Amino acid sequence: MGKLRFLISIIVGKIVYAIGKPFGKSTNLPGIIMLKICPDALARFKMPEKTVCVTGTNGKTGTSNLLTHIIRSSGKTVLNNSKGSNMAPGLVSALVTDSDFSGKIKSDVAVLEVDERSSQFIYTRFTPDIILCTNLFRDSIMRNGHSEFIFDKINDYLSKDTTLVLNGNDGISGLLGENVCERVFFSVERTERSTEKCEDTVCDLIACPKCHKKLDYEYYHYNHIGRPVCKECGFALPESSFTATDVDFENGTFRVIGKNGENMILPFQKGNFFNVFNITGAVAVCRLLGVSEEVIAGSTQDLSSKTGRFDDEKFGGAEIISMLSKNQNPISCSQSLKYLDGADGEKDVVLLITDSNDAVHGHEDISWLYDTDFSPLKSESVKNIYIGGSRCYDTAACLEIKGVDVNKLKLFTDYSHLCRDLCENVSENRKTVVYFELYATRIVKMIKENMTERAVKIGENRN
Amino acid sequence: MKIVIEILYPEFNNLFGDRGNAEYLKARLERAGREAEIIETYMFSEPNFVNGKADILLIGPCTEKSQLTELSELKKYAEALKSRIENGGVTLATGNAFELFGKYIENPKGEKTECLGFFPYYAKQFSRLRFNDNAVGDFNGMKITGFKNLLSHSYGENPYPFLEMQKGIGMNKETKAEGVHKNNFFATYHTGPILPLNPDFTSYLIKLCDESFDGEPLSFEKTAYDMRIKELLG
Numbered sequence: 001m002g003k004l005r006f007l008i009s010i011i012v013g014k015i016v017y018a019i020g021k022p023f024g025k026s027t028n029l030p031g032i033i034m035l036k037i038c039p040d041a042l043a044r045f046k047m048p049e050k051t052v053c054v055t056g057t058n059g060k061t062g063t064s065n066l067l068t069h070i071i072r073s074s075g076k077t078v079l080n081n082s083k084g085s086n087m088a089p090g091l092v093s094a095l096v097t098d099s100d101f102s103g104k105i106k107s108d109v110a111v112l113e114v115d116e117r118s119s120q121f122i123y124t125r126f127t128p129d130i131i132l133c134t135n136l137f138r139d140s141i142m143r144n145g146h147s148e149f150i151f152d153k154i155n156d157y158l159s160k161d162t163t164l165v166l167n168g169n170d171g172i173s174g175l176l177g178e179n180v181c182e183r184v185f186f187s188v189e190r191t192e193r194s195t196e197k198c199e200d201t202v203c204d205l206i207a208c209p210k211c212h213k214k215l216d217y218e219y220y221h222y223n224h225i226g227r228p229v230c231k232e233c234g235f236a237l238p239e240s241s242f243t244a245t246d247v248d249f250e251n252g253t254f255r256v257i258g259k260n261g262e263n264m265i266l267p268f269q270k271g272n273f274f275n276v277f278n279i280t281g282a283v284a285v286c287r288l289l290g291v292s293e294e295v296i297a298g299s300t301q302d303l304s305s306k307t308g309r310f311d312d313e314k315f316g317g318a319e320i321i322s323m324l325s326k327n328q329n330p331i332s333c334s335q336s337l338k339y340l341d342g343a344d345g346e347k348d349v350v351l352l353i354t355d356s357n358d359a360v361h362g363h364e365d366i367s368w369l370y371d372t373d374f375s376p377l378k379s380e381s382v383k384n385i386y387i388g389g390s391r392c393y394d395t396a397a398c399l400e401i402k403g404v405d406v407n408k409l410k411l412f413t414d415y416s417h418l419c420r421d422l423c424e425n426v427s428e429n430r431k432t433v434v435y436f437e438l439y440a441t442r443i444v445k446m447i448k449e450n451m452t453e454r455a456v457k458i459g460e461n462r463n
Numbered sequence: 464m465k466i467v468i469e470i471l472y473p474e475f476n477n478l479f480g481d482r483g484n485a486e487y488l489k490a491r492l493e494r495a496g497r498e499a500e501i502i503e504t505y506m507f508s509e510p511n512f513v514n515g516k517a518d519i520l521l522i523g524p525c526t527e528k529s530q531l532t533e534l535s536e537l538k539k540y541a542e543a544l545k546s547r548i549e550n551g552g553v554t555l556a557t558g559n560a561f562e563l564f565g566k567y568i569e570n571p572k573g574e575k576t577e578c579l580g581f582f583p584y585y586a587k588q589f590s591r592l593r594f595n596d597n598a599v600g601d602f603n604g605m606k607i608t609g610f611k612n613l614l615s616h617s618y619g620e621n622p623y624p625f626l627e628m629q630k631g632i633g634m635n636k637e638t639k640a641e642g643v644h645k646n647n648f649f650a651t652y653h654t655g656p657i658l659p660l661n662p663d664f665t666s667y668l669i670k671l672c673d674e675s676f677d678g679e680p681l682s683f684e685k686t687a688y689d690m691r692i693k694e695l696l697g
Binding site (some may be wrong): 138141142145146148149202205206212213214330363365366367368369370371373390391393394396398400401402406411441 | 473474477478486487490506507527528533566595610653656682683687690
């Protein structure tokens with residue numbers, strides 16, 4: 001009976017996919033419907049030779065895209081869910097597009113990005129050969145609670161048949177699967193930018209996870225990512241099998257040394273240090289899958305120019321830089337704000353970081369603002385700070401408490417007023433840096449449209 | 464007079480921007496020309512309040528596992544905490560720190576951990592799903608607003624409730640009574656930066672330490688507060 005349901009669900013899933021595709025409804029909807037027909041559909045697919053899941057708080061999408069790219073370069077076919085959601089329906093949707101009518105996946109390898117909170121509905125249905133966990137941090141409070149809560153959500157559903165690839169600089173996710181799974185660690189050695197003290201607003205691992213005494217760090221990369229060691233009980237993470245060294249921030253290159261003699265110089269996207277972790281983690285997985293060093297080194301050469309969630313455009317003489325700041329994620333927001341420290345010249349900053357769909361999603365819990373490091377906004381080079389949305393007064397209150405000059409702040413509950421004011425006062429002598437959460441993409445579009453109109457008008461006047 | 468604000472166990476008790484409470488108190492005091500100092504006490508060292516050297520004591524929420532460690536550590540100072548409450552020491556416990564002062568905490572497996580036992584309520588943790596809330600409650604005619612992010616509710620008797628909820632739940636879904644208020648001790652299930660969210664309550668709290676305090680709020684939090692109350696109460 002179960003098998004029949006599954007076969008029916010595949011047919012329905014494929015039909016829904018075909019119909020939904022032109023309307024952009026093909027990445028989640030087939031899975032939602034299939035799971036209604038056959039709730040254990042995920043357990044019934046005949047998975048490919050190798051299945052890799054990528055999970056963690058930050059860097060999932062970048063890492064799974066990179067993995068897909070490298071493995072494909074090795075000549076294998078890869079199925080991934082990069083276009084869809086990373087929860088069970090998204091995975092089912094991705095699988096049905098790649099399966100035959102019996103549920104057999106055609107690709108050689110599946111690379112699936114998995115939402116941390118969905119572990120229960122995924123790892124209980126099939127056993128991945130490899131799970132790569134990028135890191136665990138505090139994240140959106142309303143969805144994720146705290147990092148220990150997420151840790152348990154993953155840890156409770158791990159199988160001994162899965163190999164874990166873990167971040168050897170993260171004392172939280174580095175404890176996953178202890179005494180259960182085979183574990184392979186990757187890490188980034190001390191760099192010229194490592195610090196002796198944690199310089200970020202939050203550190204999610206201050207006390208030793210074993211003895212609860214204050215934990216020491218040989219160095220920090222950022223937040224709690226570094227080299228934690230406990231002087232009281234001796235706690236430290238196991239030795240890494242893949243280590244990134246010689247990180248050259250100027251030229252955007254680093255070296256990966258592997259336990260089995262691997263030694264490669266690879267590029268990373270300049271200004272994006274997280275990239276080094278993502279690439280090193282991906283290298284570890286690829287080597288476990290038997291991808292050669294040559295293929296890895298060759299296929300990563302062209303990645304350094306990809307910009308990801310960063311965009312820089314000129315409108316007449318006005319330069320607008322927009323950066324995605326993950327919703328309600330203080331780590332992501334703090335890290336993107338650091339860009340201001342490194343950027344030359346004067347800047348205006350636009351903050352569209354609180355939920356722009358607040359009215360629909362329900363009143364936003366703004367607690368995360370207090371975990372965010374806004375100190376780059378204190379710089380003399382930041383001239384005006386535009387804050388938009390129904391929670392703009394909350395953001396402004398937090399900035400004032402944290403010592404940002406209130407005379408720089410311009411508050412707008414109405415986004416169209418913000419756009420108008422920004423266009424009227426934009427200066428060609430300053431860059432405008434826009435930080436936006438995912439739902440505010442439409443506001444960024446509105447700003448750019450206004451800026452285009454402005455540039456056209458100025459052009460006409462000049463003629 | 465210098466006001467000393469002690470944050471208890473910041474390495475565990477800062478999950479949801481809770482440090483914002485101490486930073487806001489300090490900003491308000493300094494704006495009014497007063498001196499303020501934030502002291503952070505790590506676990507396994509003797510807290511300042513034990514020797515009466517904390518004007519305001521803040522205890523924030525922690526993870527369910529570290530709550531047990533914290534509890535065993537705090538039991539060493541149970542007498543000092545009890546006399547602080549009886550003698551009117553200003554104390555604010557937020558999130559699941561509220562549970563430390565009740566009878567016990569029961570985990571989803573049914574195992575109970577004894578708490579300080581100052582008040583007769585007890586906590587029950589639920590598994591997997593977290594509870595979120597945006598709430599408004601009444602405290603002596605003052606509206607207090609806040610957020611909740613919890614993995615537990617509390618039950619049983621609560622003879623000294625802090626808030627009568629107008630929107631959102633009390634210490635569990637069946638009651639409107641929320642938190643504890645006895646003398647100058649306040650405990651609430653609300654998490655995060657409850658003080659910057661409630662500028663008038665913050666003034667009230669500071670006045671409990673220093674009657675002559677008449678400082679005004681900073682520039683924006685009063686408007687944020689008014690907007691929030693209006694949105695939540697409609």
